[in-house]
Amino acid sequence: MDVESYATQEAFRLITPSLPANGRDQNVAFVDIGAHITHFYVLRNGQFLFSRDQAFGGNQLTHDIQRAFNLSPEEAESAKKNQGLPENYDADVLQPFMETLALEITRALQFFFTSTAYNQVDQIVLAGGCAQLPGLDELVAKRAGVATVIANPFASMQVSDRIRPRQLAQDAPMLTIAAGLAMRGFE
Secondary structure, three states: OOHHHHHHHHHHHHHHHHOHHHHOOOEEEEEEEOOOOEEEEEEEOOEEEEEEEEOOOHHHHHHHHHHHHOOOHHHHHHHHHHOOOOOOHHHHHHHHHHHHHHHHHHHHHHHHHHHOOOOOOOEEEEEEHHHHOOOHHHHHHHHHOOOEEEOOOOOOOOOOOOOOHHHHHHHHHHHHHHHHHHOOOOO
16 A cells, blocks of 8 residues: 555545635645655546656755754754745746746646546645745746645644644645555554
8 A cells, every 4th residue: 555645635635625615626836845855746536547756856956055054953944944045036036946946847737648548637735845935936927827826634633622623734744645654543
């Protein structure tokens, strides 16, 4: 059994309540941007239509930061997470990375269209660590011509008062697959 695809399918079920028409009868691209690999899936009514892995992920941004600012891998990762980078970071490093990521997503969409009988995707859902990059959802929507949202598998859940809602919403895209795995059944 492929645990990752199973967890993705379960995570998708957690996200569908926040999609227009609950994602019903729509082709939804689910893009999980990992550290090394971006997993691209298209689902319809909770069932996989297409799956593709691309060797591009958040570590590429860390490597770009290392090169641009002459930092160690640890320093680059820390600076990326804590926003401790020079003013030219956005223009010289972040924007080119986001453009490349948006291009990779549109390429995956084109591959889906040419490899299947489908010629449209109704919604794109971004998950993973890079999904929260400021403006990535708008850039992907613009480049792909498809409405794009950031995954939040916890949006329709009631959570403990001890949980900070803002922090949970911020971390939600990174926890999407873990949430799907936690929802597994034992039948």
